Every structure is written in C-alpha cells, then in structure tokens.
Amino acid sequence: MLTLSLKFSVASRAVFVALSLSLVCASSLAQTKPTGAFATVNGVAVPQSLLDNNVKANVAQGQRDSPELRQVIQDELVNREILAQESARLGLDKTTEAQAQWATVRQTFLVELLLNDYMARNPISEASLKTEYDRQMALMKDQQQYRLSLIVTSTEDQAKAVLARLRKGEAFAKLATEASLDPSKKDGGNVGWVVPAQILPAISNVMVNLVKGALAAAPIQTPAGWNLIKLEETRPFKAPTFDEAKNDIRQTLVQKQRFDYVKRLRENAKVVQ
CATH class of the missing domain: 3.10.50.40 (Chitinase A; domain 3)
Incomplete structure (x- = not known):
C-alpha cells in the first residue's frame, strides 16, 4: 500500500504539474497580443497606432509623455472598445438613426482626408503669399x-x-x-x-x-x-508687415483654394436634385 500510495502520489504530482503547465500556457496564449496591438478585448485587437495617435494629441496639448499618461490612455481606449462591443452586441448601430449618423461621420472623415491630401499636394507658396499681400495692401492703402x-x-x-x-x-x-x-x-x-x-x-x-x-x-x-x-x-489704414499679415493671408488663400477645388469637382459631377 505504501508503495502504491507512493506511486499514486508521484503520478498525482505529475498530473498536477502538467495541469499547471497547461494553465500557464493557456494564460500566456490568452495574453498574447497580435503584432501592432497594445491590447485585445474579447479577441479584438486594439491597435498600437491608436494609442500612439492619442498620446501625440495629448502631448500637443501640453501633456508630458509618460508611463502614467500612456496607462491612462490605454485604460480609456480599452474601456471604449468594451463599450463599443457592447453597443454592437445590442444592435444599437443597426438602427436607422444610427446608420444615418454613421454615414455623416464617415462622410465628414472622408472629406477631411481629401481636403488635407489636396492641400498637402498643393501647398501655398511664399511667393503666392507675397503676391496676395501686395494686392491687398494696394487695395486698402486709402x-x-x-x-x-x-x-x-x-x-x-x-x-x-x-x-x-x-x-x-x-x-x-x-x-x-x-x-x-x-x-x-x-x-x-x-x-x-x-x-x-x-x-x-x-x-x-x-x-x-x-x-x-x-x-x-x-x-x-x-x-x-x-x-x-x-x-x-x-x-x-495702417498696413501690417508681411510677417504680421502672412498667417491671415494664408488662411484666406487656403479657403479660396478649397472653394475652387470643390467647385471644379462639382462641375464634373453628375448631380440630380
């Protein structure tokens, strides 16, 4: 009996060790994050780029990039993913009103992407700013x-x-x-x-x-x-210097450039009202 008990005890330990290793492996697998993600929520990856963009936005507003800031942002992003998943589970995104709001958000996002891309490819030159400055000063001098x-x-x-x-x-x-x-x-x-x-x-x-x-x-x-x-x-009329007026003139030219771009696109679009 003693020998059997000893054998049983050794076998039990082997099973226990095997189970422990299995649990550790399962836990490790559960905690494995896909490349490019800082977390997963119910198997859904939360991108590292999302964290990085939010850190940049906070730093731009005067916050200091620190582990504490990153942890706060990580927790917030994880909470948002949890809430978003629950909203989807309840089907709240399937209502007519929600679909209309989502379409508006998507449209606004695409418009900003397009206009930002256009402005990046067609920057306002220093020469254009100076030409517009001279034109405005000539008109307003009297x-x-x-x-x-x-x-x-x-x-x-x-x-x-x-x-x-x-x-x-x-x-x-x-x-x-x-x-x-x-x-x-x-x-x-x-x-x-x-x-x-x-x-x-x-x-x-x-x-x-x-x-x-x-x-x-x-x-x-x-x-x-x-x-x-x-x-x-x-x-x-007291004329500002070119440097003083440059930012305002840039904004004016940007608005005009955007207006002209939209006008050209509309002229080529098939619009039925």
Whole structure:
C-alpha cells in the first residue's frame, strides 16, 4: 500500500504539474497580443497606432509623455472598445438613426482626408503669399480702419435683451464675455482693426456710419447669428508687415483654394436634385 500510495502520489504530482503547465500556457496564449496591438478585448485587437495617435494629441496639448499618461490612455481606449462591443452586441448601430449618423461621420472623415491630401499636394507658396499681400495692401492703402467690438447671439430676442442692458450702461466687454457666441468673447468682444472689405456687408454698411463709441441701433442678422456692434475708434489704414499679415493671408488663400477645388469637382459631377 505504501508503495502504491507512493506511486499514486508521484503520478498525482505529475498530473498536477502538467495541469499547471497547461494553465500557464493557456494564460500566456490568452495574453498574447497580435503584432501592432497594445491590447485585445474579447479577441479584438486594439491597435498600437491608436494609442500612439492619442498620446501625440495629448502631448500637443501640453501633456508630458509618460508611463502614467500612456496607462491612462490605454485604460480609456480599452474601456471604449468594451463599450463599443457592447453597443454592437445590442444592435444599437443597426438602427436607422444610427446608420444615418454613421454615414455623416464617415462622410465628414472622408472629406477631411481629401481636403488635407489636396492641400498637402498643393501647398501655398511664399511667393503666392507675397503676391496676395501686395494686392491687398494696394487695395486698402486709402481706406479707413475701424476698431470694432462685437456680440453675437443665436436669437433676435437675446440680442435685443443684451442691447437693452447696454443702453442702461452695462459694459460691452462684460456682456460680450457673458453672452456672445463669437470667439472674440474671450477678449471682451474686441475684434480689432478691420476695413469694410474684410467683413460682411450687412455689418460693414452699418459700421461705416457709426461715430466713435456708438452702438448700432438694432441687432444685425448674419449667418452667424444676431450681431450687436460698437465702433470703438477709427484711423487711416495702417498696413501690417508681411510677417504680421502672412498667417491671415494664408488662411484666406487656403479657403479660396478649397472653394475652387470643390467647385471644379462639382462641375464634373453628375448631380440630380
């Protein structure tokens, strides 16, 4: 019995060791990640490139690339994959509304890819910038400049309510910070120096008839919303240097280049409406 017991004990140990090795191997296999992935979720690879792109985006916003940052991002991406899989399991992506939203996201993504590719292949040259700068300076050299403050609201009633407060003496900058939709709100509504040709006629036609310190009598409607304007001061046109104007000119030329590209594509497309 003792011998049998000993034999049984040795055999049991062999089985136990074999089972342990099997479990370790199975665990190792389960944890094996495909090439190019930093994790898998239910067998689905989460790409390393996705992690790298998110790290770059955070670093570009001032974060420091560190193991702690990468771990936080990894956890978030894994959580998102888990949530996405659960959403798909429930069939939430199969509804008509979800399909329409997905089509919009896909279309927007493809448009950005195309336009970015076009701009990369057709960059704005320094010579083009200088030519446009010279053209603009020649057009504006005899014009008057206006320093404008602006508040934009989404409805006419909101604009009228703000205008009433302005007429009672509340500070324009304070109300711009509180109520405006325009990016200038961070500067108290200060748009800076402009010439009439730089802004919409609906606003410039009113602006040129205001006296220093005056408010427009009524809100002005534009595609951006309902605009309240105040003329802070005027001066003869003061030309910026090429370096000062270069970024704004580049944006203008980029917008024109994109517009012309879209126009050409549309002219060659078969559109039925």
